[in-house]
Amino acid sequence: MTDALTGGSAVDRTRNEVVVTGIGLITPIGTGTLGFWSALMKGKSGAGPISAFDASGFSTQIASEVNDFDPSDYMPAREVGRTDRFAQMAIGAASLAWEEASGSKLSVSPERIGVVIGSGIGGLSTIEKEHKAFLNGGPRRVSPFMVPRLMPNAAAAAVAMKLGLHGPNYAPASACATGAHAVGEATRFIREGITDVMLAGGSEAALTPLSVSAFARMGALSTRNDEPARASRPFDAGRDGFVFGEGAGVLVLENRRVAEGRGARILAQVAGYGASADAYHVTQPDPEGKGAALAMRMALADADARPEDVDYVNAHGTSTPYNDRIETLAIKNALGQESKRIPISSTKSQLGHLLGAAGAVEAAVCALSIEHGIIPGTINLEEDDPDCDLDYVGDGPRDGAIQVALSNSFGFGGQNACLVLRAV
Amino acid sequence: MDEKRNQILETMRTQLSERGIEGDKVQFDATLAQDLGLDSLDTVEMTLGLEESFGIEIPDSDLENVATVGDAVDLIQRKLAVGA
Numbered sequence A: 001m002t003d004a005l006t007g008g009s010a011v012d013r014t015r016n017e018v019v020v021t022g023i024g025l026i027t028p029i030g031t032g033t034l035g036f037w038s039a040l041m042k043g044k045s046g047a048g049p050i051s052a053f054d055a056s057g058f059s060t061q062i063a064s065e066v067n068d069f070d071p072s073d074y075m076p077a078r079e080v081g082r083t084d085r086f087a088q089m090a091i092g093a094a095s096l097a098w099e100e101a102s103g104s105k106l107s108v109s110p111e112r113i114g115v116v117i118g119s120g121i122g123g124l125s126t127i128e129k130e131h132k133a134f135l136n137g138g139p140r141r142v143s144p145f146m147v148p149r150l151m152p153n154a155a156a157a158a159v160a161m162k163l164g165l166h167g168p169n170y171a172p173a174s175a176c177a178t179g180a181h182a183v184g185e186a187t188r189f190i191r192e193g194i195t196d197v198m199l200a201g202g203s204e205a206a207l208t209p210l211s212v213s214a215f216a217r218m219g220a221l222s223t224r225n226d227e228p229a230r231a232s233r234p235f236d237a238g239r240d241g242f243v244f245g246e247g248a249g250v251l252v253l254e255n256r257r258v259a260e261g262r263g264a265r266i267l268a269q270v271a272g273y274g275a276s277a278d279a280y281h282v283t284q285p286d287p288e289g290k291g292a293a294l295a296m297r298m299a300l301a302d303a304d305a306r307p308e309d310v311d312y313v314n315a316h317g318t319s320t321p322y323n324d325r326i327e328t329l330a331i332k333n334a335l336g337q338e339s340k341r342i343p344i345s346s347t348k349s350q351l352g353h354l355l356g357a358a359g360a361v362e363a364a365v366c367a368l369s370i371e372h373g374i375i376p377g378t379i380n381l382e383e384d385d386p387d388c389d390l391d392y393v394g395d396g397p398r399d400g401a402i403q404v405a406l407s408n409s410f411g412f413g414g415q416n417a418c419l420v421l422r423a424v
Numbered sequence B: 001m002d003e004k005r006n007q008i009l010e011t012m013r014t015q016l017s018e019r020g021i022e023g024d025k026v027q028f029d030a031t032l033a034q035d036l037g038l039d040s041l042d043t044v045e046m047t048l049g050l051e052e053s054f055g056i057e058i059p060d061s062d063l064e065n066v067a068t069v070g071d072a073v074d075l076i077q078r079k080l081a082v083g084a
Helices: A033-041 A077-082 A085-100 A124-137 A146-150 A154-163 A175-191 A209-217 A256-261 A290-302 A321-340 A355-372 B002-018 B040-054 B069-083
Strands: A018-027 A047-049 A062-064 A113-118 A197-204 A247-255 A268-277 A312-314 A404-411 A415-422
Touching: A018 A033, A018 A085, A018 A175, A018 A256, A018 A355, A033 A355, A085 A113, A085 A154, A085 A197, A085 A247, A113 A154, A113 A175, A124 A146, A124 A209, A146 A154, A154 A197, A175 A197, A175 A247, A175 A268, A175 A355, A175 A404, A175 A415, A197 A355, A247 A256, A247 A355, A268 A290, A268 A355, A290 A321, A290 A404, A290 A415, A312 A355, A321 A404, A355 A404, A355 A415, B002 B040, B002 B069, B040 B069
Parallel strands: A113 A197, A312 A404
Antiparallel strands: A018 A247, A018 A268, A047 A062, A197 A247, A268 A415, A404 A415
16 A cells, blocks of 8 residues: 555655644634643634624524734734735734744744745635725725735735745645645655745635625535534534634744754654545545545555554544545545544534634644644534444543544545644 | 815825824825835825825826825825815
């Protein structure tokens, strides 16, 4: 299996190892690593009635919003006015991660520090606002900042400008897998020796009347409006869709030699990355989860790890009827008999679905789980679904040393990205 | 006349302060590019706000000769006079 996935050649053990030295999180359950982890351990839900706009009359009236984010904590007022909320959150998360990694003390040339931060959707609220101005006042009423505010690569650009980083810089876009692709792609730059340090992650702030309407029309969103905290229930028989979320997650990735050389605090290693396509349907997963399983196998092969080595799976676990059933199949397919032993949880039960930010936040969850030796739980798991018959850690966080964690992310478009994080 | 000019200046100050530019920098002789640090996009955005506040239309071609805050104030004043 390993041979087929690596083109017949074994993993190159001389390549640069990549470690996580800083994490920045802006999420519906907390900002900053400490606040986030404490809320995650308490089983806190970030969901509530939508406050961003008047959602009465919408089939879905709940979301997982970030209510305590003030962009001026991270950037001058002038930059606030020039950026969309998704880019502001990315700057916030990148600033927190950079601070945690003591990035300002790095003696690495800015040319060898890059940024890969993506967004599933980009600046949708900007588009809606300017479209309104256009309809009301014609072409001349459209802001000249519309394009630089809305473009999905604005976040990565803004982070580079703020920190003065000249290395490779772009934004992957793979819907709900964006954050995981970003971490995986950034890892490759360091492995290949192109850069020594990368800021990698995802950001999403697309909670608008239009997007909630659109996702609702797809039947993707939970309509459990009366009980927002119980609406995201991955792997539970009563799940009825995901809870729309917003937020950002950025990781500082570093060449292990550089990190050790400067005595940096190392949280975990990014040991493996697998990416695949279902090539099946634009929104429905492959019925057997073949693409998802392939990405998991690729990530494990890349990490030179076997299913027996895996101590924790952070599932994509969106709480849609489809995803959780097919992901269960895919995990069984990829991990075989071991799938019954391995604790699996979906932190989307607490966070909601952060779309393009989800994969990065969940990679951070894996790094923190490894550091703390605790497996986060899946909240709201109350009624068994016969199609979801693995160990989803429904009884709250669980103590357990983690050597190897697998993080799954699957995007609309059938685009899958899996990461393996390992204890250092 | 001077009162009107000061009134326009105050409006510009308010709008620019919302964009993070300190009010005391916004003087008649201040240049938009060097002193206030406005780029071409900022200038277009500022014009949009001024058009709205004063109910006038400023064609892009008129902006070519606007280098200072005073130039902008004069331009607005001329547009207001035409409209009156």
